[in-house]
Amino acid sequence: MTTSLTDDPRFTGLREAAHALQPNTVALRRLLHRHPEQGLALPRTQRAVLDALAGLDLRITTGRELGSVVAVLDGGKPGPAVLLRGDMDALPLQEDTDLAFASEVDGTMHACGHDTHTAMLASAARLLHERRAELAGQVVFMFQPGEEGHHGARFMLEEGLLEAADAPVEKALALHITSKEESGVLRCRRGPIMASANMFTITVTGRGGHASMPSDACDPVPAAAAMVGALQTAVTRRISVFEPAVLTIARITAGTTSNIIPETAELEGTLRALSEETRKTMLEEIRRVCEHVGAAHGCTVAFDFTPGYPVTVNDDDVADRVLDLSSAVLGPKHTSVMPNPIMGAEDWSYVLQRVPGAMAFLGACAPGTTPADAAPNHSNRVVFDEAAFPNGVAVYAAFALDALR
Template identity: 70%
Template sequence: MTVRCQYRPMSTTLPQTQEPRFAGLLEEARALQPRTTALRRTIHRHPEQGLDLPVTQAAVLAELADLPLAVTTGRGLSSVVAVLEGARPGPTVLLRGDMDALPLQEDTGLDYASEVDGTMHACGHDTHVAMLASAARLLSARRDELAGRVVFMFQPGEEGQHGARIMLDEGLLDAAGPRVGKALAIHITSTLRSGVITCRPGPIMASADTFHVTVTGRGGHGGMPHDAIDPIPPTAAMVGALQTMVARKISVHEPAVVTVAHLKAGTTTNIIPETALMEGTIRTLSEATRALVHKEIRQVCEHVAAAHGCTAEVTVVPGYPVTVNDDTVGPHVLDLATATIGQSYSEPMLDPLMGAEDFSYILNQVPGAMAFLGACPPTVDLATAEANHSNRVLFDDTAMEHGVTLYAAFALDALR
């Protein structure tokens, strides 16, 4: 996952002018940094996958226990929802931090590396949890400044299990009473300079669907293909035909990716199999293009198979929708970063990512934004830094100060 943004020279100074409601915010986040780092490393040592994260949930509950929050846990997953009531009436904002890890063996050599075989926080969700917990602590101390309420969303199951959708079904947006009116998620990335916040309006991450094609012919002897109907040639032809479909059916102004990632057929060298399997991923940045690609994949595969005397069974499995930032909230996130952290750490994101996020379910219902936080360690060359999802990825802990600051600034700004 490589994030491209507009480069600005680095500065180590605080913003020269701060609005009164943001005064001292970055310094308060820095004061919490030992606590933020300790929680992050605890969770990093004990990663959990999927929707059931009892150890992570317990760590979050313990961290929030002394704060003035109304806390509930999920029924169908190990989520934590904490509500902070402000001193005065007002709207409701939501801040999200995902909690789950990946099926990966860690090879970083860190002294707080994963102690769970085959599971690693390689996407930085441990930092998201720690930043959100510290933002809850910071905002609790500033409760008298809030006109409204903050919903802190600690979410399992982002890595493909639709955890956000399940939390929505369990009443997340109404957890505080008055419905959530604005939302923010921050995602850390190892491929940006540490501490940089980047965001954009409109699509910021792609939809992600999978396709599965079974081509059926008639098996036979490898030396006598004329007595069989070989499913392998049409399957091979589909690989190229799908790329031609993208180039000729999809507008060049509407990005679409169709990647064939898995082919399987046969058992040995002298047998023509009866079936062949092809699978892959579909990524788009608009729902209209998404629907068109789904339709065209079916048409291409069925017709290519028919041309070879075979049949094709095509299944498209919908995944996460396009993640679309609000046209106003997206740019305003950068304004908040400039006001609290400094202009050199606030960089417009040039291009959407073709990765996917289930925060898209939230943004389909609530105006809001996803932002990225750079965390490439200063000892690592940015050009060769291991990316998110690598077994060797590293994140700079100090970047979390900026994440905590942005979470808090977003709430303070919305609830003034």
């Protein structure tokens, strides 16, 4: 990395400006956190975003089939476009924190920090609006629903996200908050940063009977149990140790009571990989292993594979630039190269298939705890440090100012 950007006048006062907007950022975040919504239709969240952008000179459109918001800011001179994203949807989870602004919706919680992403992006829009004369081009602000398994980014692309600006989108950035890093620290890396995801269900069918006479039945439970071990072995024996893959059987269901051998057993799991080749190999291997283990037990096997998100791959040059900008704006102590990808999945991957861009992680470990001990994203107890928000706002703004010089 380099700190040669430190004295660039475009970035002067960005952190201070982001800090000045902190009351707006926190207020929007807490409003969204109290009233989380799931999926693709987020009427209350969409309304809150529109209210937060009110009064700004933006060209705003909302989704035709989903609760998205796209806002375009025109710079002082013509030029290309840059895309910034904040996702908006929550998770099906009952919140169990002591926050004064905890979720008021039963069974729904902003446990992945999408409320923080949306609030930071709205404040970045306001900050960049104040500096729009410095922009040679346009900024597209992407407020996205349905990231949590609903393919919201793909639907926004299909509805014309990349055509919202008058010029081609040349670069894109999304920030993702995490409680497992020091507050305010930004981390990014070249290449794969998040994994692909596939969900699968395996149904093993035998022949039911009395539990006291298994020889008169064909028990699918031992077959299903054998498949779990065989699949883990397949990962270690079929995939190179230098090609990460995670295969987890997360649910096994069979039977109704203690004295009945069931006819069927069902396994449900997920496959994560950092390359399409590994993903394809393992999907074929899951089918092969389970069919043969099932046959050895006299059972038949049926599969249901659900394609998830592709691998999230950062553009090398954009990732390097994000790190340089972070070092210049936040300081080297608040910037680091992420050594390894994580095996979670992101539908930002769809955008990065179309536009050179990056995802970066913003640490927000809560005060009084350490990253190692902090409840992670997707936990019912996760808490994010709001003091990290100005750093996210400043990096969003710096990225646009740099891309649209």
